[in-house]
Amino acid sequence: MKLYYAPGACSLSPHIVARELGINVELKKVNNKEKKVEDGADFWQVNGKGYVPVLELDSGERLTEGPAIVQYLADQKPESGLAPKNGTMERYRLQEWLNFLTSEIHKQFSPLFRPTTPEEYKTIAKENLAKRFDWLNQQLAGKDYLTGKQFTVADAYLFVLSNWTRPMQIDLAKWPNLQAFQKRVAARPKVKEAMQAEGLLPKEQPAT
Numbered sequence: 001m002k003l004y005y006a007p008g009a010c011s012l013s014p015h016i017v018a019r020e021l022g023i024n025v026e027l028k029k030v031n032n033k034e035k036k037v038e039d040g041a042d043f044w045q046v047n048g049k050g051y052v053p054v055l056e057l058d059s060g061e062r063l064t065e066g067p068a069i070v071q072y073l074a075d076q077k078p079e080s081g082l083a084p085k086n087g088t089m090e091r092y093r094l095q096e097w098l099n100f101l102t103s104e105i106h107k108q109f110s111p112l113f114r115p116t117t118p119e120e121y122k123t124i125a126k127e128n129l130a131k132r133f134d135w136l137n138q139q140l141a142g143k144d145y146l147t148g149k150q151f152t153v154a155d156a157y158l159f160v161l162s163n164w165t166r167p168m169q170i171d172l173a174k175w176p177n178l179q180a181f182q183k184r185v186a187a188r189p190k191v192k193e194a195m196q197a198e199g200l201l202p203k204e205q206p207a208t
Ligand SMILES: N[C@@H](CCC(=O)N[C@@H](CS)C(=O)NCC(=O)O)C(=O)O
Pocket: 006, 009, 010, 011, 032, 050, 051, 052, 053, 064, 065, 066, 067, 102, 110
């Protein structure tokens, strides 16, 4: 399978998920500004919506939308626990989180990255994010991950979104449970690997 990604973008979530599952995906780096794939291909031809992530299956079929992609990946290895079994209440809870993250967090961040967004709107988006972080901080009290002890695909997504607070100069220290969650996920070996592969962290040198 191939994963079209842009370093540090929301595509890092399926990238982490693939590594956590031990599924090998060929990474295809996309220049999101120029809509070009690293091999020179026109990204519009890959995804008519013009955004990452895109998962290309071995059949050539392409799947878009991060929350759908991570569930597809997790369902390839149901024993991993990265997504509870389809049809169970636990699965709907996971989908509840994924939808919250995509609509209430991810899409509040998006305009902050656009240079053309008016400052007044950025202030409102940051206020909205702060409200959602208050909720997340409450929900993470006494928990390692969003659904409890088990790391799931929703945690990979939240981790990536929480990383965006740094370039946006939002201080996560205001939400200590969320900050602790971010550090917990960052310490996972597969998460480090994914970040290194995207050039977001220096590669670890082998001990000599
Ligand atoms: N609804 C999509 C949104 C994906 C998205 O916002 N991708 C961003 C990176 S995080 C992107 O590629 N943006 C490029 C653009 O809008 O030009 C999903 O959840 O996968």
